[in-house]
Amino acid sequence: MKNFFIAYLFFCFGCLNSQTINNSVLNSAGQTATLNSNFIYTDNIGEPFVETVGINSITITQGFLQPEKIGPSLFAIWNNVTCSDKNDGNISTSLTNILPTQTVRYIWTPASACPQGNCATIDSLTAGTYSIKVIIKNPTGDSIILTKPPIIIEDVNGPCVIKINNGITLNGDGINDIFTIDNIEDFPNNKVSIFNRYGILQKEIISYDNKDKVWPPANDNLQPTTYFYVIELGNGSKPIKGWIEILKN
Numbered sequence: 001m002k003n004f005f006i007a008y009l010f011f012c013f014g015c016l017n018s019q020t021i022n023n024s025v026l027n028s029a030g031q032t033a034t035l036n037s038n039f040i041y042t043d044n045i046g047e048p049f050v051e052t053v054g055i056n057s058i059t060i061t062q063g064f065l066q067p068e069k070i071g072p073s074l075f076a077i078w079n080n081v082t083c084s085d086k087n088d089g090n091i092s093t094s095l096t097n098i099l100p101t102q103t104v105r106y107i108w109t110p111a112s113a114c115p116q117g118n119c120a121t122i123d124s125l126t127a128g129t130y131s132i133k134v135i136i137k138n139p140t141g142d143s144i145i146l147t148k149p150p151i152i153i154e155d156v157n158g159p160c161v162i163k164i165n166n167g168i169t170l171n172g173d174g175i176n177d178i179f180t181i182d183n184i185e186d187f188p189n190n191k192v193s194i195f196n197r198y199g200i201l202q203k204e205i206i207s208y209d210n211k212d213k214v215w216p217p218a219n220d221n222l223q224p225t226t227y228f229y230v231i232e233l234g235n236g237s238k239p240i241k242g243w244i245e246i247l248k249n
Helices: 002-015
Strands: 031-036 039-043 050-053 059-062 073-079 089-096 103-109 121-125 128-137 143-147 151-153 163-165 167-169 180-182 191-195 201-206 226-232 240-247
Touching: 073 128, 073 143, 073 151, 089 128, 089 151, 121 128
Parallel strands: 167 240
Antiparallel strands: 031 039, 050 059, 073 089, 089 121, 103 128, 128 143, 128 151, 163 180, 191 201, 191 226, 226 240
């Protein structure tokens, strides 16, 4: 008689409109309980709870695993250099799901991009490959490490164009009255040196800009002749050398 009761009980539970929990979702946060001397069940904890009512006032409450908590995530966007002679590339990162109690450290490669380890954004970059590792430290002392695949700042436009206008007419008409270097403003660390035909330095100008810092200055009584220039862009490239012809008409 006892064996018959066990078979009957399991047969009826198989007929109920109930949910089935695979063993793989059961976890240690659940519980094991005995309904009677012949039936033991195990469930897992979580929400929502779905109630399944059996016979003889036996009720089983099925639970489901709680959704996994979403941890911190790392995102990055970047801009290429506008041309190979410039260092105007940049990378910006952002973090989500960071708690106020957590501290963040940014480890960039190369390390010179951010020696202090506190840069979510790095700029003034030349073309090249950069990588980022973010270390998020919890108050308990354990850490979360996030990384991104290497980021390549590309040179998609080739060299910047520096155009030299080497003819100067000192006639006061506002046209070609100064030594003009097209696109020199893209290189704020430039240095322009002017020499006479004997190689003697006549003028050295830091951050030449075709506006406030120019050669020759207004009312400079230069004689019509040939001068020579050396332009250093300040970005590690080779100096640009050439000649300037001073004309009066």
